[in-house]
Amino acid sequence: MGATKNSLEKRGFFDKLNNSYYKPEIYAAIGLFGLSIILSFASEYFLTANNIINLFRQVSLNAIIACGMTFVILTGGIDLSVGSIVAVTGTFIAGFIKSGMPIPLSILIGLAIGIGFGVINGLIVAYTNIPAIIVTLASMSMARGTALLYSNGYPISGMPAIFKEFGRGYIGPIPNPVYIMIGIVIFSGIVLTKSKFGRHVYALGGNEETVRLSGINVKKIKMMVYVISGTLSALSGLILCSRLGSGQPLSGDGWELDAIAAVVVGGTSIAGGRGTIIGTLIGAFVIGVLNNGLNLLNVSPYLQLVVKGIVIIGAVFVRAGFAKEK
Amino acid sequence: MENILEMKKINKQFFGVKALDNVDFSVKRGEVHILIGENGAGKSTLMKILSGAYHMDSGTIKFDGEELHISNPHYIQNKGISIIYQEFNLIPEMSIAENIFLGREPKKKTGLIDWKKMREETKDLLNKLELDVDPKTIVKTLSVAQQQFVEIAKALSFGAKLIIMDEPSATLTPKEIERLFLVIKELKEHNVSIIYISHHLDEVFQIGDSLTVLRDGKLVNSLSVTSTNKNEIIKMMVGRELKNTYPKRSSKPGKTLLEIKNLSKKNVLKDIEFTLHEGEILGVAGLVGSGRTEMARAIFGADSKDSGEITLNGNDLKINSPKDSIKNKIGLLPEDRKRQGVVLGMSVKSNISLASLERVIKRILINGKLEQQKVGHYFDILKIKAPNQDVLIQSLSGGNQQKVVLAKWLFTDCDIFIFDEPTRGIDVGAKYEIYQLMNKLTDHGKAIIMISSEMPEIIGMSDNVIVMHNGEITGKFKREELTQEKIMTSAAGEVN
Structure with missing residues (x-):
């Protein structure tokens, strides 16, 4: 009798899991947990306070960008320009500060330039028929080129201490960027789940024509998600520039891939319409823990790339496999 | 055998x-x-x-x-x-x-x-x-x-x-x-x-x-x-006997609500003119491809038009998008449920509230309880067969999905509804419920333009009927003078 009851309960748990809206997120979280356990055995350094704090700081920038990417991917789009926007924002801010412009103004104008690329993405995607992957591929190239042109290809350094403090400092034991990440995650989560705009984002990814016929301005929403993505990338550019104490035109290279990886590992459908910010945060940590752990284990950076690729495919495969079962 | x-x-x-x-x-x-x-x-x-x-x-x-x-x-x-x-x-x-x-x-x-x-x-x-x-x-x-x-x-x-x-x-x-x-x-x-x-x-x-x-x-x-x-x-x-296929219409058309004049679109619509009154069901008959859906979409602002005056309560309307239309309380239930009516990956609740989110918002955020309660009202009226509001709409049968789309439009509280094939794919019992609902709406002074390919539905429910052929109106009939033959001849292109 006891055994029967037990097995029933067990089935109940998996049934619940399988029917849960958060199924992909739960699987990603289980993966993250498993990965962490393995690494804590493989490296004695992994679970130290120092490393954990370090890990959070490493993850924070990618997580911020990935939040913006989540908005874009939920509508069925993609934004390849995020890494280049990081570079162009940082480079301009550093350049302005170096030229003697007041720091707040430098930051504002620098951010505006980064966000400007998001606006361009949004305008073209919303008002033409050019696919997002092409539009953002082009702006990825333009933003990177602009950063290189402006800086002549060299890092711009020599930032005042007060500016560097923003990206390097701590409040209590926790680095500043981590607070910003937490703020962005909470804010994005609320916007997506609780606001009218967020609901429209999901619906747009599910069925654009239905959304349009429901009296919703589809173009405005498309436009907005790229502006959000551009804004969060520019914010990351600012943080990175401050932390490094220099504006580097080659920074943020390949970050679009890490952001997209975080989003899809976290359970967001690349076709749009389904996904959560919490999933993206978990996804960002999966990527981050992997990077961090493999570094600790002295795995060659080349091999790290291979492993990361395998994990991305594996994560999505597991989910697709389960989805098929239904 | x-x-x-x-x-x-x-x-x-x-x-x-x-x-x-x-x-x-x-x-x-x-x-x-x-x-x-x-x-x-x-x-x-x-x-x-x-x-x-x-x-x-x-x-x-x-x-x-x-x-x-x-x-x-x-x-x-x-x-x-x-x-x-x-x-x-x-x-x-x-x-x-x-x-x-x-x-x-x-x-x-x-x-x-x-x-x-x-x-x-x-x-x-x-x-x-x-x-x-x-x-x-x-x-x-x-x-x-x-x-x-x-x-x-x-x-x-x-x-x-x-x-x-x-x-x-x-x-x-x-x-x-x-x-x-x-x-x-x-x-x-x-x-x-x-x-x-x-x-x-x-x-x-x-x-x-x-x-x-x-x-x-x-x-x-x-x-x-x-x-x-x-x-x-x-x-x-x-599982029970259904006495009538169509409930009795009690409301009578009142004052003029909507007037359409020389609505045209090259190769699609030609000089469409009609009036819609408060409490009226205006049936739109015609063969598939006769321009009925195109007319509805042009009025609603879903497609562009070359010319056309739309007057609501005597005021000229400028409608260039579905948004404009809904703002003026004109709603369209589209004919293609899957492609235009539902968002399959969303819950029943989110589908119903999609076009009216501002009505479940408190301050700036969606209020879950309020949404649940308001959506629940339509969920119950339409007797949607689903375990609860939170299940994905794709798990529902076709007819129930159609009811969800209907609920979405009812929730917008429009004054004029354009229903394009409202009962397509819906079973007899549910059809009757939808007809009753249409009567209730018109009893409250709302007006309905009902496009339908089912002749008995047109005859059973409409106060007035227009018949289309090749993008033109080829016949206008009052309820008393309606016959299947008259509609058929007009639909075949003979002007009455």
Whole structure:
């Protein structure tokens, strides 16, 4: 009798899991947990306070960008320009500060330039028929080129201490960027789940024509998600520039891939319409823990790339496999 | 006649809910077997089990004397069972021949595709169906009816002994339906069995040999068509007797609400003019392709127009998008539920509140409780069959999805509703509920423009009727003077 009851309960748990809206997120979280356990055995350094704090700081920038990417991917789009926007924002801010412009103004104008690329993405995607992957591929190239042109290809350094403090400092034991990440995650989560705009984002990814016929301005929403993505990338550019104490035109290279990886590992459908910010945060940590752990284990950076690729495919495969079962 | 298909004691549960409960279903060789039942009765589930899209929990399936262990759609195709879904499985950008031989193209010795042979065989198949089109024609340029024949041709090319047709007549014109029936009779003569899923009771008697009725996942009865009648079938379907198909209209059209003048769009619409009054149901009749939907979309702002004045309560309106239209309290229930009505990946609740989110917002955020409560109101009125509001709409049957879309539009609280085929794919019982709802709306002074391809619905529900042909209004009738013949002549293009 006891055994029967037990097995029933067990089935109940998996049934619940399988029917849960958060199924992909739960699987990603289980993966993250498993990965962490393995690494804590493989490296004695992994679970130290120092490393954990370090890990959070490493993850924070990618997580911020990935939040913006989540908005874009939920509508069925993609934004390849995020890494280049990081570079162009940082480079301009550093350049302005170096030229003697007041720091707040430098930051504002620098951010505006980064966000400007998001606006361009949004305008073209919303008002033409050019696919997002092409539009953002082009702006990825333009933003990177602009950063290189402006800086002549060299890092711009020599930032005042007060500016560097923003990206390097701590409040209590926790680095500043981590607070910003937490703020962005909470804010994005609320916007997506609780606001009218967020609901429209999901619906747009599910069925654009239905959304349009429901009296919703589809173009405005498309436009907005790229502006959000551009804004969060520019914010990351600012943080990175401050932390490094220099504006580097080659920074943020390949970050679009890490952001997209975080989003899809976290359970967001690349076709749009389904996904959560919490999933993206978990996804960002999966990527981050992997990077961090493999570094600790002295795995060659080349091999790290291979492993990361395998994990991305594996994560999505597991989910697709389960989805098929239904 | 022997049974070609025997499904015995089929059981299927979804998340603890019984979708099929010990259902027996058998089809004789060379007969047309009608499968009928309300939305959510289990017809689709049963057919999806047969097609390999779902796995049954228990039961046995015997086909042509052999027990089947269905694992995937490919398996049954090779056994000689073909399914033609409402949404065709054709690749729109490919030719007819390519579609028919997709994945099994005849090859030459060199390994390259033998185009000549492929086209000749396709031509033969099309000739069998008396469909006179070039096998090289790209599928998306064909009419819906022609595409359906291509599906049938594809089934025949697999040597199908049993063809399942899921509401094949839903999107066809009366003439095309006639052709379809001829083809079905032809197939019968070649000893092909047909399972025909339908909501149209008239069709049962036109082409059916046998009939199986499902209700709430259970088999109600399986019998020969000649031994029953329409009322008896309805009673079996809904489990009670349905006295009237249409409720009585009590409201009378009041003052003028909406006026449309010289609405035109090149090659689509020509000089559309009509008036809509408070409390009126204005029926729009016409054949498929006569411009009814295009007119609705132009008024609603979903498509552009070349000219046209829209006056609401005496004020000129400028409508350039659905947003403008809804702001002026004009709503459109679109004809294509899947493509234009629902967001499949969202919950029932989110679908219903989609067009009216500002009404469930407190301060700046959506209030979950308020949404639940307001949506719940429409959920109850429309008697949507779903475990709760939070299930994904894709898990609902077609008719219930349609009710969700209706609920969405009711929630917008518009004054004017354009309903494009509001009861398509909906069963008898639910239809009556929707008609009652339309009466209630007009009792409250709202007005409805109802586009429908079902003549009895037009006659049964409209206060006034306009008939369209080739983008023009060819007839306007008051309720008293309506007859089926008058509508038909106008629909055929003769101006009244």
